[in-house]
Amino acid sequence: QVQLVESGGGLVQAGGSLRLSCVASGRTSSTNAMGWFRQAPGKEREFVAAISRSGVNRYYADSVKGRFTISRDNAKNTQYLQMNSLDPEDTAVYYCAAGAVAGARGVGGYDYWGLGTQVTVSS
Numbered sequence: 001q002v003q004l005v006e007s008g009g010g011l012v013q014a015g016g017s018l019r020l021s022c023v024a025s026g027r028t029s030s031t032n033a034m035g036w037f038r039q040a041p042g043k044e045r046e047f048v049a050a051i052s053r054s055g056v057n058r059y060y061a062d063s064v065k066g067r068f069t070i071s072r073d074n075a076k077n078t079q080y081l082q083m084n085s086l087d088p089e090d091t092a093v094y095y096c097a098a099g100a101v102a103g104a105r106g107v108g109g110y111d112y113w114g115l116g117t118q119v120t121v122s123s
Contacts, residue, residue: 002026002112004096009117012086016121020081022096022114033102034072034079035059035110038092038119045095045107049081052102059103064090086121093118 008020024031035050049070050059058070064083072079079096094117097110104110 002028002030002098004098004112004114006094006096006114006117009094009119011120011122014087014121014123016086017082017084018086018119020083020094020096020117020119022079022081024077024079024098024112028077030100030111031077031098032100033098033104033110035097035099035104036070036079036081037095037097037107038090039095039116040092043092047105048094050103050105051079057102059105061105083119086119088121088123091119091121 003025006022012018032053036048037045038048039045047061051070051072067085069082096114098112099110101109
């Protein structure tokens with residue numbers, strides 16, 4: 001089993017920045033791939049970004065490309081999501097995910113999930 005705990009969410013004005021963190025514990029050998037998803041009220045959970053174990057391969061949703069950066073520190077079992085130029089449309093609960101297949105963009109591609117952290121962007 002893998003436990004994932006997100007942090008770093010909060011309230012920010014449009015144009016601002018936030019950095020989310022996700023710490024993995026337990027069987028971290030299962031975190032070959034890690035990713036971020038988000039879910040706004042009344043909407044389905046959607047893919048945001050993913051990263052391979054080496055950190056070389058990174059994948060982004062078109063809506064965040066150029067604004068968000070995913071990274072990971074395997075020594076700390078932690079992944080990050082740096083979010084810049086935030087827009088009210090980015091308001092959602094952000095979830096950390098871990099699984100076996102690098103680059104998966106569907107929720108079914110991940111085996112473990114955190115409880116989420118709220119990001120609210122005011123206009």
